[in-house]
Each structure stands twice: as C-alpha cells, then as structure tokens.
Amino acid sequence: MGKPAADPDVIRIGNCSGFYGDRRSAMREMLEGGRLDVLTGDYLAELTMLILGRDRMKDPSLGYAKTFLAQIEECLALALERKVRIVANAGGLNPAGLAEKLRKVAAELGLDAAIAHVEGDDLLPRAEELGLGAPLTANAYLGAWGIAACLDAGADVVVTGRVTDASVVVGPAADYFGWSTTDYDALAGAVAAGHVIECGTQATGGNYAFFTELADLGRPGFPIAEIRADGSSVITKHEGTGGSVTVDTVRAQLMYEIQGARYAGPDVTTRLDSIALSQEAPDRVRIGPVIGEPPPPTLKVSLNTIGGFRNEMEFVLTGLDIEAKAELARRQLESWLPVRPAELDWTLARLDRPDADTEEGASALLRCVVRDPDPNKVGRGFSNVAVELALASYPGCTFTTLPGNGSPYGVFMAGYVDAAEVAHIAVLPDGTRVDIVPPTRTAALEPVPEPELPRPLPRGATRRAPLGEIALARSGDKGGDANIGVWVRTEEQWRWLVHALTVEELRRLLPEVGELPVTRHVLPDLRAVNFVVSGLLGEGVAYQARFDPQAKGLGEWLRSRYVDLPVDLRRVSA
Known part of the structure; x- marks a missing residue:
C-alpha cells in the first residue's frame, strides 16, 4: 500500500477542479483549509479533449491541462509538507509529457517529489484497426487500478490521461484499503463518492435548484469525500468555507449526466437505484453502502473529429x-x-x-x-x-x-472496444511500467426493469403552478444526448411525480424535445426520475446545436413549466 493516511479507517479525498478552467486558487485553498489525504482534480470533458487535440496539432509536446502545471508549481511544496498526494486526469492527451514537466518543476523548486503517470488510453494510432474511423482524438476511458498501482509505489503526484471522472477517487481508496478487483460493492461506493465530488462546487450548492435556501453561496467551498473500507462515504467540505452540503446538493450531483439505474464503468457497474442518502450532521451527508456489479466487457472511447x-x-x-x-x-x-x-x-x-x-x-x-x-x-x-x-x-x-x-x-461520438484491446499502463516513479490486467469477470449492461410504482395520490383539487415549486432538477450532456434528473422531497410528492411526469408529459412541457427518442428511468430510493433525450444536442457540445449546447439549463426550463399540482403539495424545507 501507498503512504498511510491519518485515519486507518477513513481516507479523506478532496477535489479542487471540476473542469479545465475551474477556480485557479482551489488547489491552495484545499491544501490550506484542513486535513486531507488525497487531493484530486477533474480537468477533462468531451469538449476539453477536442481543445487539447487542437493544441497537440500545433505543438506535439502539448495536449495536457496547462493550468494544472501552474497550480503544481505554486502548491507542490505545500502538498509535500502536508503529506497530501495529488491525483488528476490533467495529462489529457499527453500524460507522459505532463509527468516530465512536473519532474522539471519539482527539480527547479528543489523538491524531492515522486511523480508517476498512467497511459494507454490513447487509441489514435490504432483507431482504424479498432474500427473507430479517422478521428482527431480517440481515448478509452480507463479505470482506477493504474492510479492505485502508482500510489502503491509511493507516488506523491499521479497524472493520467482519459480515465473515468470517478477513477481519480476510486484509485486512492482502492489502494488505501487494499480492495480487490471483485470488491464490487466497495468499488461502487467509491464511484458514487467520486461522481459526487468530481464536478467540484456542484456538490456544495453550485447550480442547485433551491439555491435560495442556502445561507452562503457567495464562494462555495470544494467538496471532500471521507471513504470507509466498505465503500460508504460522507460528503463534506472544509469548515468555514461557503456553500452547503445537504442531501439535495448531493442528490443533485448524483443525478448529473447519468442514464439508467446501472452506471457503467471500467471497474464496476454501480447500481444508482441502491443509493441511500442521509444528513449525518450540518455539511455532512452519508452515502451508502452501495451495490456494485461486474463491469461491462467493453470500454467507452471518446472520439472527437473536426x-x-x-x-x-x-x-x-x-x-x-x-x-x-x-x-x-x-x-x-x-x-x-x-x-x-x-x-x-x-x-x-x-x-x-x-x-x-x-x-x-x-x-x-x-x-x-x-x-x-x-x-x-x-x-x-x-x-x-x-x-x-x-x-x-x-x-x-x-x-x-x-x-x-x-x-x-x-x-463528438462514443465508440466501444473490448477492454482486452486496450493497454492500461501504470508508469511508476522509478520508470517501471506495470501492465494493468483487464477485469476477468464482466457482465453485459442490461437495463433495470422499472420498479413497482407507489400507488398514485387520490384524485382531488389541483392548481396551476410551476413544477419547480416542489421539484428539483439537474441536467447535463452526454455527447449528443441530454439528461434531466427530477426529484422531490416527500413521499406524497413522489407518489404524484412518478405518475404525473411521464415521457408524454415531458414532451408536452418541453416542445423542443419533439419526436426525439426519450427514455425514463425511475429511482425510487432517490425519489427521482431521470430522462435521457437522445440527439437533442446534435453531435455534441462543440457542434452547438442549441443555444444551451450542454443542456445545463434544460432542467430549469422544465421546472419553470406550469402543471396541475394537487393543492396540498407545497414546497417543504430540507
């Protein structure tokens, strides 16, 4: 195992970036704000890979997130002093190049830092052979085990290329607790925690539907996941920082950019319909335990073309x-x-x-x-x-x-390749190259049958009101598709929502959906329904098919639409 954390029962993993361009000062704020074992950052998105691809066309030595390099130059000494390991996917299309730059920065600062990286996701040289066409970029979504191997070898900083967003959290947890590749429930719990904190301040009140309830949203703090050996976690933030961590701010992020009840990844398929949330204390929300299943046999590939x-x-x-x-x-x-x-x-x-x-x-x-x-x-x-x-x-x-x-x-297009076709390689601090073996157990991704629905509310008097008077929502993009997660707080509201907000009603409320394919997924434990609208965003965010190309405001439009609400259903406090 890698360097020990302060608490043998809990690893405390923070986030300091939700996208390439996020708050520049966040790395220092997180390192100075309180105890951490690991600090992670997510710098990659579908659009970012295109931007980095164009950078690489101009200069083959580029292709990584340059802001991360600047943050490390400012904060590496502090991270080493506080014994906080840093894991980020900022390597983009050139993790080896970024790792080399980091070593030069450490040497110039007179610091003894162990730098490692993960590679193998870049499939561009083999794109035609793998049936992926002739894209500008072709990157498989790798999992957590390359990160875990680097940390196990004592790395202070690990940079990767295209891994799943949650992998930068799962890898440190898997290394710390010594999980095996078949500890599916623990891995799924860490995926849930990683999914919540991957987008930074969206977990602490950013982009939150009932934002007027939050006392201090002026400058939200970045989130922290305290993960235990069984994969369960508590989402929190540094004391004294802005924003709030509530069941609904966490639930909002769980609903972000998902599809069905099975959330597939390269290491585990996470059952989102098994997740339970509870407010443990102010700014502390417990997740889990969570049910995990074997991953699918294929890896998703991010394909960008001009x-x-x-x-x-x-x-x-x-x-x-x-x-x-x-x-x-x-x-x-x-x-x-x-x-x-x-x-x-x-x-x-x-x-x-x-x-x-x-x-x-x-x-x-x-x-x-x-x-x-x-x-x-x-x-x-x-x-x-x-x-x-x-x-x-x-x-x-x-x-x-x-x-x-x-x-x-x-x-943007998504491709899929057999996991065995992808070389997942951990390059350790001493230069040793370790091949990460793909999962031996896999399961084809199947939709979860719709659960038994609660009995509807008795018919009664209604009033015209915005859906958002009682319902919260979070929407986002997955390539050319958009998702809209909608949820409510009480059982009575849920009994109304799950019967009232059908696919047909969504089409009526959002005429721009038209006749596009729409799939509804029901998540009873979250009192939520999630809609996936296929093709609404054309060929991805860079195509700019709509004035809101990432569907960020789609959920808010839905909440603003008037419906026939039962007169007794009113907004309730969290």
Whole structure:
C-alpha cells in the first residue's frame, strides 16, 4: 500500500477542479483549509479533449491541462509538507509529457517529489484497426487500478490521461484499503463518492435548484469525500468555507449526466437505484453502502473529429412586427448568399414584451448559424452578406456582434472496444511500467426493469403552478444526448411525480424535445426520475446545436413549466 493516511479507517479525498478552467486558487485553498489525504482534480470533458487535440496539432509536446502545471508549481511544496498526494486526469492527451514537466518543476523548486503517470488510453494510432474511423482524438476511458498501482509505489503526484471522472477517487481508496478487483460493492461506493465530488462546487450548492435556501453561496467551498473500507462515504467540505452540503446538493450531483439505474464503468457497474442518502450532521451527508456489479466487457472511447466550419450572425429586432422583420431578414440573407452552406439554421428568441419601458425589453434576437465542410462557404462570403443587410433590411436593423471568418467545430461520438484491446499502463516513479490486467469477470449492461410504482395520490383539487415549486432538477450532456434528473422531497410528492411526469408529459412541457427518442428511468430510493433525450444536442457540445449546447439549463426550463399540482403539495424545507 501507498503512504498511510491519518485515519486507518477513513481516507479523506478532496477535489479542487471540476473542469479545465475551474477556480485557479482551489488547489491552495484545499491544501490550506484542513486535513486531507488525497487531493484530486477533474480537468477533462468531451469538449476539453477536442481543445487539447487542437493544441497537440500545433505543438506535439502539448495536449495536457496547462493550468494544472501552474497550480503544481505554486502548491507542490505545500502538498509535500502536508503529506497530501495529488491525483488528476490533467495529462489529457499527453500524460507522459505532463509527468516530465512536473519532474522539471519539482527539480527547479528543489523538491524531492515522486511523480508517476498512467497511459494507454490513447487509441489514435490504432483507431482504424479498432474500427473507430479517422478521428482527431480517440481515448478509452480507463479505470482506477493504474492510479492505485502508482500510489502503491509511493507516488506523491499521479497524472493520467482519459480515465473515468470517478477513477481519480476510486484509485486512492482502492489502494488505501487494499480492495480487490471483485470488491464490487466497495468499488461502487467509491464511484458514487467520486461522481459526487468530481464536478467540484456542484456538490456544495453550485447550480442547485433551491439555491435560495442556502445561507452562503457567495464562494462555495470544494467538496471532500471521507471513504470507509466498505465503500460508504460522507460528503463534506472544509469548515468555514461557503456553500452547503445537504442531501439535495448531493442528490443533485448524483443525478448529473447519468442514464439508467446501472452506471457503467471500467471497474464496476454501480447500481444508482441502491443509493441511500442521509444528513449525518450540518455539511455532512452519508452515502451508502452501495451495490456494485461486474463491469461491462467493453470500454467507452471518446472520439472527437473536426466536423467542418461554422459561423453565426445575430440580428436585433426591436418593437413591432417582429415576425415579419425576422422573415424579411431570413429571405434577404438566404437569397443574397453566393452559395448556400450545407447547414443553415435560424432561431428566433422572442425576448421582447409589449409596451416595454426599455429598448432592450422591446427587442428579440434572430440568430443564424451556418456550417459546411468548406470554410469558404461559411467565411467572408457569409459575413459580408450579413453585414450588407445593415442599411437594406428591416427598420432598426442592427447586430449584437459582427461575424468573422468562421471557425472549425468539433463533433463528438462514443465508440466501444473490448477492454482486452486496450493497454492500461501504470508508469511508476522509478520508470517501471506495470501492465494493468483487464477485469476477468464482466457482465453485459442490461437495463433495470422499472420498479413497482407507489400507488398514485387520490384524485382531488389541483392548481396551476410551476413544477419547480416542489421539484428539483439537474441536467447535463452526454455527447449528443441530454439528461434531466427530477426529484422531490416527500413521499406524497413522489407518489404524484412518478405518475404525473411521464415521457408524454415531458414532451408536452418541453416542445423542443419533439419526436426525439426519450427514455425514463425511475429511482425510487432517490425519489427521482431521470430522462435521457437522445440527439437533442446534435453531435455534441462543440457542434452547438442549441443555444444551451450542454443542456445545463434544460432542467430549469422544465421546472419553470406550469402543471396541475394537487393543492396540498407545497414546497417543504430540507
């Protein structure tokens, strides 16, 4: 096992980054704020891999999260002094390159730091052979055992490429408690804890539906998972930091970017429908124990390609005859274009209101987005025509910004390969390379049958009110799909929600869903339903199919929609 933690029964794992670009000072804040055994950071997302891929195209020595390197330069001495190990996926497309940079930083600072990394996720050289096409990036989601091997060898800092977000938490816990690859319940508990803290301050009140209940959301602290040998955990934060840790802030993060009741990973499949939450004390929420099952036999692969080139123009329409003004602008621009792009999409946002007392309040926005494999078809040819409308179109014609030359956009797809085809390698501090053996027990991922539903509430008087008066929600993206998790606090509210919020009702409340495939998953122990809307986000966040390309506000839109609520159902305190 690696370096001992302060408490033999609990390993205390913090988080200091939920994405590439998160709070720069968080690493120091977490190291100075109180006791930790391990500090983790999640720097990778589907969009980030595309950004790093473009970095690598310009300079093959790049491809990692540069902000992490700056944070380590500032905080490595403090981490070593406090005996806090650091584990992060900041290596991106070049974990070996980042590890080498870290060694140089440590040497320049006069520090004796053991640096290790995990590699093998990069499948780009074999993409065609594995049936993955010809992408810009191709990275398999590795698990926790390479991290555990590095820590077991005494690493102070471990950087990885594309691992699952929870793996940076599971690896330290597995190493500390000596779990085996078949300790599925313990592994699943650590996955749940990792999933909660992976997005940083979203676990301490950030992006939380009932945010007005929180006393201090000015600058939320980053979360901590105290994990025990059975995988159960307590989610908390450093004393004196902002935000709150409640059952609902934790439940919100559990509902984020999930699909069904089985949450598949490379090491274990976590049964989300087995999770129980309880408020142990202020800012302390207990999770678990959790049920785990063998992982699926395949690994998910993140595939990013350059889909083509994109440009956009946004017109401001003010006052009367908004629809007619929009139609004139559309007709003119399309007929003036020298060549029509492959895709030309219009969106009219009716933000105007009658008899407005400000010009902005009287204005709507008309957005035109063009895409094409040929940059010339969405470049100056499009921009020049759009600008030429300024004195020749509807009254009051103006723009929010002037269009440019167009820029490349990315497309995300998920691929799958047999786990045995992927080399998962731990490169220890002394340079020794250790092959991580793939799981010997696997189970194909099957949907969980819908559980028996509680009996519905008796019919009675109703009132028109927003769904969000009683329901909380969290939404997000998985490639081109969007998920919307919705939950309530009381058993009576649950008896109403699970029968009222059907797929058909979701389509009625969110007309933009249209006829897209929608799947509903019921999670009774969380009093939650989760919807997966396939294809709502086109070909991923970089494609920008909607003005909210990551579906972050989709749940809030749903909460704002009016439904027939039973008169006795009211918002209750946590």
